[in-house]
Amino acid sequence: MQKDIQDQPSGSTLAAGGYSHTKATLALAKASFRSIMRSPSAVVFTLAFPLIFILVFGFLGGGGTRIDVGVTPGSDVHNPVIGMLEKTGMIRLVKDKSKAEFDKLLEKGNVDAMIDVHRKVNSAAYSVNVVYTSASRDKGGILKSVLNNVFYDKTLKPTVAEIKESTITGREYKTIDFILPGQLGFSLLSTGVFGTAFVFLSLRQTLVIKRFFATPVKRSSIVIGEGIARIGFALIGALFIILIGHFFFGFTLVHGTLTVVNMLLLATLGVIVFMGFGFIISGIAKNESMVPPISNIITLPQFLLSGTFFSIEAFPNWLQPISRALPLTYLNDAMRKVAFEGLGLWDVKFQIMILLLWGIGIYAVAVKVFKWE
Amino acid sequence: METKKAIISVKDLVKKYDDFVAVQGLSFEVYEHEIFGLLGPNGAGKTTTLEIIETLRAKTSGDIIVDGFSVDKHAQNIKQIIGVQLQAAGYYPNLNLVELIELFAGLYGADIKPMEMLEKVNLQDKAKAKYKALSGGQKQRFSIATTLINQPKIIFLDEPTTGLDPQARRNLWDLIIEIRNAGTTVVITTHYMDEAEQLCDRVAFVERGQIIALDTPDNLIDKLVSSGFERKKEVKKANLEDVFINLTGREWRE
Numbered sequence: 129m130q131k132d133i134q135d136q137p138s139g140s141t142l143a144a145g146g147y148s149h150t151k152a153t154l155a156l157a158k159a160s161f162r163s164i165m166r167s168p169s170a171v172v173f174t175l176a177f178p179l180i181f182i183l184v185f186g187f188l189g190g191g192g193t194r195i196d197v198g199v200t201p202g203s204d205v206h207n208p209v210i211g212m213l214e215k216t217g218m219i220r221l222v223k224d225k226s227k228a229e230f231d232k233l234l235e236k237g238n239v240d241a242m243i244d245v246h247r248k249v250n251s252a253a254y255s256v257n258v259v260y261t262s263a264s265r266d267k268g269g270i271l272k273s274v275l276n277n278v279f280y281d282k283t284l285k286p287t288v289a290e291i292k293e294s295t296i297t298g299r300e301y302k303t304i305d306f307i308l309p310g311q312l313g314f315s316l317l318s319t320g321v322f323g324t325a326f327v328f329l330s331l332r333q334t335l336v337i338k339r340f341f342a343t344p345v346k347r348s349s350i351v352i353g354e355g356i357a358r359i360g361f362a363l364i365g366a367l368f369i370i371l372i373g374h375f376f377f378g379f380t381l382v383h384g385t386l387t388v389v390n391m392l393l394l395a396t397l398g399v400i401v402f403m404g405f406g407f408i409i410s411g412i413a414k415n416e417s418m419v420p421p422i423s424n425i426i427t428l429p430q431f432l433l434s435g436t437f438f439s440i441e442a443f444p445n446w447l448q449p450i451s452r453a454l455p456l457t458y459l460n461d462a463m464r465k466v467a468f469e470g471l472g473l474w475d476v477k478f479q480i481m482i483l484l485l486w487g488i489g490i491y492a493v494a495v496k497v498f499k500w501e
Numbered sequence: 502m503e504t505k506k507a508i509i510s511v512k513d514l515v516k517k518y519d520d521f522v523a524v525q526g527l528s529f530e531v532y533e534h535e536i537f538g539l540l541g542p543n544g545a546g547k548t549t550t551l552e553i554i555e556t557l558r559a560k561t562s563g564d565i566i567v568d569g570f571s572v573d574k575h576a577q578n579i580k581q582i583i584g585v586q587l588q589a590a591g592y593y594p595n596l597n598l599v600e601l602i603e604l605f606a607g608l609y610g611a612d613i614k615p616m617e618m619l620e621k622v623n624l625q626d627k628a629k630a631k632y633k634a635l636s637g638g639q640k641q642r643f644s645i646a647t648t649l650i651n652q653p654k655i656i657f658l659d660e661p662t663t664g665l666d667p668q669a670r671r672n673l674w675d676l677i678i679e680i681r682n683a684g685t686t687v688v689i690t691t692h693y694m695d696e697a698e699q700l701c702d703r704v705a706f707v708e709r710g711q712i713i714a715l716d717t718p719d720n721l722i723d724k725l726v727s728s729g730f731e732r733k734k735e736v737k738k739a740n741l742e743d744v745f746i747n748l749t750g751r752e753w754r755e
Binding site for chain 1: 556577580581583587600606607608610647651
């Protein structure tokens, strides 16, 4: 007998045909994504927690915000600026009061700002003079950005109107605009850290990774596949949080879809950086019960100090440098600037750069401590 | 007797851990289409040897050729023609059997129908079940199904029957013989000598990292008998396992 003829299709066709690492990576991403979607802890950390906080603060914030703006006696009222302000629905213009009355109201914060519009001399343009009050800083901040929006509108070019502001310093966010980006950042942090740490530790301990190594799959495919799934899941979570915030609690998205896209891009960067913490933890944790304490050491300080609930400015001076060292601070900061102030990604390049630096540092450590078996 | 073609050849394999020599100079060949057993006590180096051949572990020295591929240079080619069942390996969490098979199909780059794979090991009824929810015998059969996805030339089974009841064990033997009859070479480790005797065409005894005997089970028994060995007790025509199977029935339950 020369050689047995196999009665099943030969495996050699497989070996000869090109093996696709992309296919393997995608198969892993799909498996991982299915697994995450069925994992209660992932869903709770990514969606339920942030949504609960948003609900609580959303209702605390009292739903829609109204800003009372006094129109200075003698101001021009039949002009595009006032018209646009009335159209926003957020601003109630208070007219027909004397200068003295307004001053009192302004002092008490019963009106949030005064506006004075005049046609410029020898010009078609208008000059807008706004006075804010320290008695109502947050609403003043909103008005400021509403005005910015109005002037951003192309029907009102600076040639038509220019804005003159007497600024007071203060917080410039309404509750949801402050809380949502913070919760989003924290959701990304926990998804990246806890999820990654648990998955890689358990895959290693249950020899799932070892079994993978008996297939032609590359190590990079395992990491990338897992990363794709986690980023995908985190982005779906982020989108969900943003949309709920926007449609139910009036979360401001200055440029609509473009803002959402920018936020999701920031979210992607954030998750990738935070996943690095997860890789490190999966490498140093000896067993699954060590994952939560180590993860908490990383996530809790950022939860408290990175401006998730309170503005960093509210912290004592000695604490602020610590806050300013944390990566979540910069993600939160960038998110708020993009969402509320309508900045583009290039405008938050400083925050992005700090995140990237963190990313490089984290992954340099991760490469050293990560264990495959 | 026909001349056998070696599909695996191991020469002077040595594996040292820091101060411990797990494998010291193993040499053996596995022929095409046979069921080859690696037998020996725990810690003898069976699993280490297997994992080195499977390209999962680096060796200290020695040569290993698997179907013409060297483990040093062509690990990737070897991975594509072997199927591996690890001792006590788990599977990706939260996925059902069909999804797990799909995952492995992707990892191997194999185009297969998951249900057909499950039918091969008689698990089609459990397609939507999670791996964790399977019985011991079902888990082992599923593990074997994952080794067949890339239509391998050789499969490695590391103690596949440990912890199974007699019915499940016999059921698994039938499956392994079926796979061999379909043209696949099988390398298996086990602690059960009755299993090796029934299942294996040839067996190697490993002790302290060395092979101390290698032959067909028949020849090994004959040699021992011809050396004057006698069992202390008269051998009966049946043993307790036969009694167990006779009383509880051959058919297999979950």
